[in-house]
Amino acid sequence: MNLNPDILKHIELLVGSIGVILSLFFAIFLLSNRKQQPKANTFLALYLLAFSLRIGKSLFYNYFPIDPIIRNMFLGILLAIGPSVWFYVSLLKNPNKELRFKSYIWHYVPMFVVIGCCWFIPNDSGTISRIFYYSLIVHMAIYSSYSLFFLLKNKPTLASSKEVKIHKWLLFFVITTLIMLLISILISTRIIPYYLGIAFLFSVVVICFSIWALKNPFLFKLxxxxxxxxxxxxxxxxxxxxxxxxxxxxxxxxxxxxxxxxxxxxxxxxxxxxxxxxxxxxxxINYSQYITQYRVEEAKKRLASEAFENYKISAIAYDSGFNSLSSFNAAFKKHTSITAVQFRKNEGKK
Incomplete structure (x- = not known):
């Protein structure tokens, strides 16, 4: 069944706009509550603003003509993404790190230079225009790649669930950014012949960011x-x-x-x-939750072990420290998203 082109166009605009609207709202929220937020989130807000403006321009340009000078200005904003990624990662990993205005503002100088010179930069399909665009991608990729290297080199040494969650969040954040950059290159080289593909991906990414934020509110509290x-x-x-x-x-x-x-x-x-x-x-987490996570991990080890394959789940629950089967079932489902019975079946298939 072929969709009406007009309907498809409206669907494209709707899905692509979701990410832009959510991102702008999230960025404004972070900036308007800076005193109640970790300082790292200022750079997350800049990241979201830069990306949402760039994606918003792409959506608009797909339906309406935009002056080349204006397009260059929006392209220049991309130069804020790389530094924002790095400062967000480094400050969230080291929240007590002192950051002075002079130590980070020069990282954003290329953005101001490009925006100031947008009248003189060609915006067509020519060689100079393509070199300019790819240089923006490389700039973002260098910062993001270094951020990924920094994270891989500085894994949490303390067995803290909070530190581990922050590390996993930052890995997801940086890797997702790199994937979006890769897709941008594939679209620009027409390997992916779909101009709004990056807008769709951005919407998915922002929704994932929002879900992660709701599940881990400590990322946005002092x-x-x-x-x-x-x-x-x-x-x-x-x-x-x-x-x-x-x-x-x-x-x-x-x-x-x-x-x-x-x-x-x-x-x-x-x-x-x-x-x-x-x-x-x-x-x-509180004391009870702290003990529970150890007990669930113990139960998982026993459920996956051949030495305990003949043990009833209730016996494993009690031997792991739980004082009732109901509390075990609730805790296990909360930590693993599946029941103990399903977990044992899955492990048996490996």
């Missing part, structure tokens, strides 16, 4: 709010968690269904209040 008057600094909290993780891995205390926070705090040598605070600050 962690100092809750414990602003506390004497426990981040270094001390990380030290407590390092000792706690070591204790859990060595002694498997989580197998005790009656395990209390007070028992753990005594073994580490801190008060229950400070240990609870350290778990909240570093892991971004």
């Amino acid at each position: 962690e100092t709010e809750k414990y602003s008057n506390s004497s426990l600094n981040k270094s001390e909290a990380e030290d407590h968690i390092l000792k706690l993780n070591q204790l859990m891995n060595d002694e498997k205390l989580y197998l005790d269904p009656e395990l209390k926070l007070s028992k753990l705090s005594k073994k580490i040598g801190v008060s229950s209040k400070l240990l609870s605070q350290a778990i909240n600050q570093i892991e971004n």
Whole structure:
């Protein structure tokens, strides 16, 4: 069945516009709430603004003519993407890093230069025009590739769920950016003969960003709010968690269904209040959730092991530290998105 060209055109515009609108809204939200946001998010906002303006121009240009000078201005905005990727990654990985205006503004100088010279840059299918466009892609690719190298070289050393989530988010963010750059090249060389393909992809990416943000709201909150008057600094909290993780891995205390926070705090040598605070600050979860994740991982190991293939799921649940089958089922489904029965079947097929 062939779709009416007009209907297809409206669908293209609708889907492509979703990403632009969401991205602009997200960027404005981040910029308007800068005081309540980690400073890294200012650069995420710049990234979203630059991309949304560029994609918005592409959507508009597909239906209406745009003056070459205006097109060059929008192309120049792409030079804000690379630096924004790098500063967002580096600051989210190192939130205490001091960043002065002079240390980052020069990275954006090429953008201002290109926008200031947009009257003199040809915007046609000629050689100079194509070299100019590819140089923009290379500029973004260099920053994004270096950001990826930085992330791969600086994996979290502390077994913190929060640090791991931030690292995974940044990997997704950078790799997705590189994929969009690759698709831009494929479209410009007509290997992908679909001009709005990048707009469609951008909409999907922004929706994924939004879902990730909803699932991990700590990415958009200052962690100092809750414990602003506390004497426990981040270094001390990380030290407590390092000792706690070591204790859990060595002694498997989580197998005790009656395990209390007070028992753990005594073994580490801190008060229950400070240990609870350290778990909240570093892991971004409470004590109960912290213990539960160890118990679920233990259950997963046993369910996947041939040594326990004849054990009932209820027996594995109790042996992993859960004190009821219902709490085990709820926790397992929450952490793995599948039931224990399905997990065991999947492992048996491998």
